Amino acid sequence: MEQQILVVLPHPDDEAFGASGTLAKHVQNGAKVTYACLTLGEMGRNMGVPPFANRVTLPQIRKKELEEACQAIGIQDLRLLGYHDKTIEFEDQDQLDAVIDGLLKELQPSLVITFYPGYSVHPDHDATGAAVIRTIGRLPSEQRPVVHCMAFSNNHEQFIGKPDVVMDTKDFLHTKLASIRAHRSQFQAPELLGNKKDVEKELQKQFGTERFWTYRFE
Amino acid sequence: MQLISQSEVQRRIDLFKDQDLYIHLEMTTGAYAAHRDSSKHPAATFITNSTVKYSHGSISGNEGPYRVGLKMQHGWIYSEGLTHYEESETDRLILAGHDSQGKLVVSLQLSREPF
Numbered sequence: 001m002e003q004q005i006l007v008v009l010p011h012p013d014d015e016a017f018g019a020s021g022t023l024a025k026h027v028q029n030g031a032k033v034t035y036a037c038l039t040l041g042e043m044g045r046n047m048g049v050p051p052f053a054n055r056v057t058l059p060q061i062r063k064k065e066l067e068e069a070c071q072a073i074g075i076q077d078l079r080l081l082g083y084h085d086k087t088i089e090f091e092d093q094d095q096l097d098a099v100i101d102g103l104l105k106e107l108q109p110s111l112v113i114t115f116y117p118g119y120s121v122h123p124d125h126d127a128t129g130a131a132v133i134r135t136i137g138r139l140p141s142e143q144r145p146v147v148h149c150m151a152f153s154n155n156h157e158q159f160i161g162k163p164d165v166v167m168d169t170k171d172f173l174h175t176k177l178a179s180i181r182a183h184r185s186q187f188q189a190p191e192l193l194g195n196k197k198d199v200e201k202e203l204q205k206q207f208g209t210e211r212f213w214t215y216r217f218e
Numbered sequence: 219m220q221l222i223s224q225s226e227v228q229r230r231i232d233l234f235k236d237q238d239l240y241i242h243l244e245m246t247t248g249a250y251a252a253h254r255d256s257s258k259h260p261a262a263t264f265i266t267n268s269t270v271k272y273s274h275g276s277i278s279g280n281e282g283p284y285r286v287g288l289k290m291q292h293g294w295i296y297s298e299g300l301t302h303y304e305e306s307e308t309d310r311l312i313l314a315g316h317d318s319q320g321k322l323v324v325s326l327q328l329s330r331e332p333f
Contacts, residue, residue, distance in 0.1 A: 043264070045248050047226040049320040054304050054312050055242060055327060086249075086262070122249045152255065 002031040006109035006145070007075075008100060008132050010088055010124035011041040012066035013186050016179040018150040020073050021169025022210045024176070026111075034077040034107055035070060036100075038128055043085035046186040053185045061185050069182035072175055074148055079103070089127035093134070100135040104123045109145045112136065116149035119156040137217055145185055148212035163211035165182035177207075219291055219302040222284050224277055230311050231275040231286070234328055242266045242327040243297065267332045270295065285325055290291055297326040319327060 009015055015023065015035060016081065042059040054059045070078045070150055081099060083091060104112075115129035121122055129149060136144050148165055169176060180187055246262035272295065275288035279300075288295040299315035309331075315324035327333060 043244075043246070043262075045246060045321040045323070047314075047316065047320065047322055049219070051302060051314070051320055051322075052315055054219055054302075054314055055244070055322075055325050056304070056307070056310065056312055056333060086264075121253045123248075154256075 001029050002111045004107050004109045005031050005033045005111045006103060006107050007033060007035040008038070008103075008112065008114045008128060009035070010038040010083070010115075010122075010152075011044070011085065011130045012037060012062045012069070013041065013180070013183040014125070014211055015073070015075075016069050016176070016183055018152075019210060019212075020069070020179040021176045021207065022113075022167045022174040023075060023173040024073050025167065025169060027076075028070055028172075031078070033073075033075045033158050033180050034079060034103070035075050036081055036103055037066060038081045038083045038088060039124065040066075040080070041083040041085050041186075044186060046130050048185050058185065062183075065183045065185060069179040070205070072177075072178035086124060088124040088128045088131075091127075091129065096131045097135045101138075103104065104135065104139070104145070112147045113212070114149060116148065116151035116156070116160065116215070119151035119153045119160060122150075133215060133217075141217065144217065147215040148198075149215050150211070151213055165203055165212040165214060167210045167212070168203075168208070169210050173204055173207060183218050219312075220305045222301060222303050222313070223307075224279070224282075224284065226305075227277045227284070227293075227311070228288075231277060231288070232301075235272055236289055237329045237330065238269050238271055239330060240267050240332045241270045241295070242325065242333050243295065244325045245323065247323070248321065259284065267323060270328075280330075283313060286313065297324060299324045301328065 008150045040059040047053040114132040115125040117126050117130035120126050244264035251258040253261040265278045272288035272290050277284050277286050279285050284300045285298045303316045304312035312326040313326045317323050
């Protein structure tokens with residue numbers, strides 16, 4: 001059983017799609033979860049359909065949606081790190097690493113969840129994962145928490161193989177859907193609307209399991 | 219956001235001329251464009267909270283999507299594909315272009331205060 005989990009991801013909704021079932025399962029088993037979300041996703045393109053958000057109102061809307069998603073999952077501790085969407089790869093690395101190192105020292109997590117650097121499509125995802133791996137890699141090996149990475153770039157399995165952690169999250173599907181729906185400015189994309197039953201069935205197929213790769217430090 | 223009323227946006231453009239303004243100008247195809255379809259070229263660019271001043275500006279495009287051109291002392295600001303504006307904003311001009319799926323493609327914003 002995990003005591004303390006640290007989730008480090010750059011955008012509101014990254015947790016919902018990739019890890020909400022797993023996190024809900026850990027919370028039910030008594031884990032404490034801290035979610036460090038680097039940005040507010042303020043440069044996102046989805047504004048609701050028809051658009052109810054704009055570039056000015058989006059950060060506050062996404063923040064509220066994120067809080068609601070965390071509540072649905074049972075995440076007890078949300079940290080908003082205040083970086084600007086799309087800029088993580090350009091941030092001062094030492095400063096970014098120091099923030100992550102501070103969280104590791106404070107929380108002493110047994111498990112860290114982040115994106116697999118290089119295989120996570122969005123530059124913010126890759127840069128966030130890289131910062132986590134860099135920072136944890138500097139710790140003496142006996143002090144390193146286990147790191148589970150999410151990856152979804154095209155052909156990622158060709159390079160990093162099959163995920164070694166496949167969580168059965170079917171029992172937490174409703175929690176997962178609630179966390180996704182909380183992100184309504186993003187989730188109202190037309191491709192996810194339509195016949196509700198079909199959507200639910202499709203989501204069940206898609207979200208019944210969550211996949212992670214345990215990061216192997218050299 | 220509402221569909222653009224050309225006359226109303228023109229009125230607001232006129233209200234902002236000859237003043238120091240903060241601008242947010244952006245265009246994006248989205249970070250996932252090439253991930254979903256490798257024939258797509260991923261492109262995004264934005265400039266935010268630079269100051270500009272225009273002497274003259276207008277919106278054109280008949281039934282839309284609309285174009286806006288703002289003439290500055292040494293150059294131009296240009297934006298095409300605008301479809302929506304924020305009616306409830308009185309101190310800022312918030313313009314955006316959304317595609318057929320509702321996703322933001324382009325935005326042009328002006329304000330007397332930083333965004």
